[in-house]
Amino acid sequence: MKRTFQPHKKPRKRSMGFLVRSSSPAGRRVLRNRRRKGRARLAV
Numbered sequence: 057m058k059r060t061f062q063p064h065k066k067p068r069k070r071s072m073g074f075l076v077r078s079s080s081p082a083g084r085r086v087l088r089n090r091r092r093k094g095r096a097r098l099a100v
Contacts, residue, residue, distance in 0.1 A: 074099040 070076065077083035077099045090098045 068100055072100045 074087075077087050087098050
């Protein structure tokens, strides 16, 4: 049986990458919250 998570780097970068996050106000809020929490990785 095939597992549910089949990772692909390109779609992940395009939907959840740093540039996409920083391009919209909501995404910048995500980055800000992750910085505040002290995440080692802000975006994928």
